[in-house]
Amino acid sequence: MKPALINAHAQQVLQAVQGTPASHGHTTDLAITRSWRRCLDQHQLDPASRRAPNVVEHPRLQDHRAPLENIISVAHWQMSSLHQQLGRDGHVVLLTDARGVAIDSVFNESERAVFQRSGLWLGSVWSEDCEGTNGVGTCLVEQQHVTIRRDEHFRGKHVGLTCSASPIFDASGELLAVLNLSSVRDDHGLQQHFQAMALTDLSAKLIESCFFLGHDPQRYLLRFHPEAGFVGLLGEGQLSFDESARICSVNQAALGLLGLSRDQVVGQSLSMLLETPIDQVMCHASSQPSVCWPMRLVDGRLLYGQLREPLRQVPSVTPAIPKINDVHVCLEDPRLQRSFVRALRVLERDVPVFLQGETGTGKEAFAAALHRASSRASQPFVAINCAAIPETLIESELFGYRGGSFTGARKDGMIGKLEQAHGGILFLDEIADMPLALQTRLLRVLEERQVVPLGGATARPLDVRLISASHQDLHACVAEGRFREDLFYRIAGFAVQLPPLRERSDKGRLLDLLLREEAAGARVRLEAGVRERLLAQPWPGNVRQLRTCLRTLVALALEGRVTLDDLAELLPAVPATVALAENPLGVSERQTLLTLIEAEHWHIAHVAARLGISRNTLYRKLRHHGISRPG
Numbered sequence: 284m285k286p287a288l289i290n291a292h293a294q295q296v297l298q299a300v301q302g303t304p305a306s307h308g309h310t311t312d313l314a315i316t317r318s319w320r321r322c323l324d325q326h327q328l329d330p331a332s333r334r335a336p337n338v339v340e341h342p343r344l345q346d347h348r349a350p351l352e353n354i355i356s357v358a359h360w361q362m363s364s365l366h367q368q369l370g371r372d373g374h375v376v377l378l379t380d381a382r383g384v385a386i387d388s389v390f391n392e393s394e395r396a397v398f399q400r401s402g403l404w405l406g407s408v409w410s411e412d413c414e415g416t417n418g419v420g421t422c423l424v425e426q427q428h429v430t431i432r433r434d435e436h437f438r439g440k441h442v443g444l445t446c447s448a449s450p451i452f453d454a455s456g457e458l459l460a461v462l463n464l465s466s467v468r469d470d471h472g473l474q475q476h477f478q479a480m481a482l483t484d485l486s487a488k489l490i491e492s493c494f495f496l497g498h499d500p501q502r503y504l505l506r507f508h509p510e511a512g513f514v515g516l517l518g519e520g521q522l523s524f525d526e527s528a529r530i531c532s533v534n535q536a537a538l539g540l541l542g543l544s545r546d547q548v549v550g551q552s553l554s555m556l557l558e559t560p561i562d563q564v565m566c567h568a569s570s571q572p573s574v575c576w577p578m579r580l581v582d583g584r585l586l587y588g589q590l591r592e593p594l595r596q597v598p599s600v601t602p603a604i605p606k607i608n609d610v611h612v613c614l615e616d617p618r619l620q621r622s623f624v625r626a627l628r629v630l631e632r633d634v635p636v637f638l639q640g641e642t643g644t645g646k647e648a649f650a651a652a653l654h655r656a657s658s659r660a661s662q663p664f665v666a667i668n669c670a671a672i673p674e675t676l677i678e679s680e681l682f683g684y685r686g687g688s689f690t691g692a693r694k695d696g697m698i699g700k701l702e703q704a705h706g707g708i709l710f711l712d713e714i715a716d717m718p719l720a721l722q723t724r725l726l727r728v729l730e731e732r733q734v735v736p737l738g739g740a741t742a743r744p745l746d747v748r749l750i751s752a753s754h755q756d757l758h759a760c761v762a763e764g765r766f767r768e769d770l771f772y773r774i775a776g777f778a779v780q781l782p783p784l785r786e787r788s789d790k791g792r793l794l795d796l797l798l799r800e801e802a803a804g805a806r807v808r809l810e811a812g813v814r815e816r817l818l819a820q821p822w823p824g825n826v827r828q829l830r831t832c833l834r835t836l837v838a839l840a841l842e843g844r845v846t847l848d849d850l851a852e853l854l855p856a857v858p859a860t861v862a863l864a865e866n867p868l869g870v871s872e873r874q875t876l877l878t879l880i881e882a883e884h885w886h887i888a889h890v891a892a893r894l895g896i897s898r899n900t901l902y903r904k905l906r907h908h909g910i911s912r913p914g
């Protein structure tokens with residue numbers, strides 16, 4: 284931002300606050316005028332100051348992050364989804380604590396420098412007393428959603444930004460964090476601003492709701508709404524209470540629906556609110572409530588509710604510190620380690636885990652590692668690739684069948700994969716590809732915890748811990764009507780984003796591990812420069828592609844030596860555009876596929892190996908691009 288522009292903006296701010304409206308009719312938004320006054324009178328800030336933002340450095344940043352670990356893990360996935368939904372570049376999503384310190388962020392890596400220049404990165408402090416009027420700081424003061432457009436910022440330095448910020452409250456109504464979306468684009472119309480505002484606010488509410496649902500698993504949780512169909516959705520009332528029916532916490536929507544203040548509700552007995560007797564309410568308590576039942580308030584109004592009973596205590600066999608060194612995969616990246624430890628904790632409490640990541644990032648390896656580290660390690664781990672089983676067979680594969688129930692069925696019937704996983708862990712890979720009709724059946728199985736084989740009459744109990752995965756954005760699948768929303772909520776209790784290989788800080792360790800595995804005891808030495816070259820590759824097919832590449836190098840190595848020439852022969856197999864593009868399988872994907880498929884004469888296994896992706900992924904991509912075998 285040029286000094287002259289900063290000074291001109293500062294002049295306009297001063298005129299507006301001192302009562303002389305600026306020539307171009309400056310803001311009439313009262314929240315902004317109030318904030319400008321605070322900046323001048325209370326914080327004594329200079330709108331023309333070009334001082335860089337305050338930044339909390341490591342390890343002090345850890346002190347800000349540690350108390351909010353739970354909300355960060357709930358929020359991160361939603362932040363990525365928000366960033367993705369906005370679709371284009373130029374946006375950064377920040378999560379700050381209640382003091383305005385950025386404790387998490389999501390942006391395109393290629394834009395890091397742009398956002399750093401604007402002060403939008405981990406540790407930067409965005410409270411009003413530091414940075415003047417801005418999304419985060421003003422939202423913290425107003426305690427409601429605010430949007431601060433370009434020259435509505437107090438400091439001229441920030442007029443290149445548009446920020447939408449929404450507060451996130453904890454279960455006792457205290458402001459816990461702020462979700463902020465900042466854009467450096469100047470070509471946005473009003474409609475895009477409204478879309479960004481609405482999405483930010485919706486995301487903050489979703490995070491708040493998820494946080495409430497998990498904040499106190501040892502209490503009863505009552506979810507309610509005057510319309511049965513709205514229970515389970517964003518506007519529902521949520522209220523937790525203890526064994527003696529004393530209300531412990533309540534969300535904002537519940538207060539609105541009840542027409543009461545927090546003080547009138549928290550600490551009271553549930554019987555003060557309900558005409559329906561408490562023992563009747565308690566009859567509906569279940570660990571996996573799925574049906575709504577009517578209850579009456581003392582003022583006669585009818586509500587519909589669902590009651591979740593306290594979640595069981597974690598079995599004592601659960602390791603206090605999960606056995607992360609014992610899982611036989613490389614998880615040296617601190618982000619991945621943290622995700623692993625947290626995923627294991629929630630899985631032990633029967634919360635379903637959902638893994639999202641690009642193809643080959645190691646979703647199945649991660650799930651299998653969770654199994655090995657869990658208290659069910661000696662029980663089965665059953666993996667099903669929902670994209671790989673033909674649609675006609677998937678039902679019998681999953682549910683099994685009784686002997687002779689259809690033509691071609693085995694005489695003695697077959698036990699389905701679901702039942703094979705009984706007592707252990709079920710891994711549903713590529714779940715977004717499951718046909719809709721089957722999603723309905725799966726949902727019923729998960730809710731009722733029993734399975735009926737095809738052609739069978741009796742239900743058999745099913746006790747499985749569930750991990751599912753997809754390379755697709757399930758939010759988008761739900762929005763497009765390809766994935767059931769209720770199933771989404773059932774399977775995505777805790778979401779883990781697996782980073783692509785190019786972003787992992789443990790790339791080197793992973794390379795060493797894979798090389799050892801591929802060498803299978805033989806001595807293999809990488810010549811100088813080979814390792815560096817391997818680590819610098821973008822690896823669109825992620826860990827799988829790296830493994831395939833190493834396997835080939837080991838096979839080619841003469842006297843156990845891998846040379847730069849060996850590597851050079853292999854790497855051009857992926858066209859240069861693929862290596863350079865930010866989304867390497869994006870723009871040039873179709874062309875890449877056509878070139879390789881022609882070169883390999885439609886040998887699918889060879890093409891998949893050259894790209895370092897699975898055959899299923901390749902088939903899916905061919906379908907997606909409408910590429911089919913000629914003749």
Ligand SMILES: Nc1ncnc2c1ncn2[C@@H]1O[C@H](COP(=O)(O)OP(=O)(O)OP(=O)(O)O)[C@@H](O)[C@H]1O
Nearest residue numbers: 612613641642643644645646647648826827830897
């Ligand atoms: N952390 C890891 N440590 C060691 N090997 C790994 C790790 N992650 C992935 N791999 C290896 O990479 C390959 C691909 O992993 P995996 O099949 O788990 O990926 P995926 O994300 O499930 O793939 P897809 O998207 O095709 O389903 C496997 O050979 C696996 O052993």
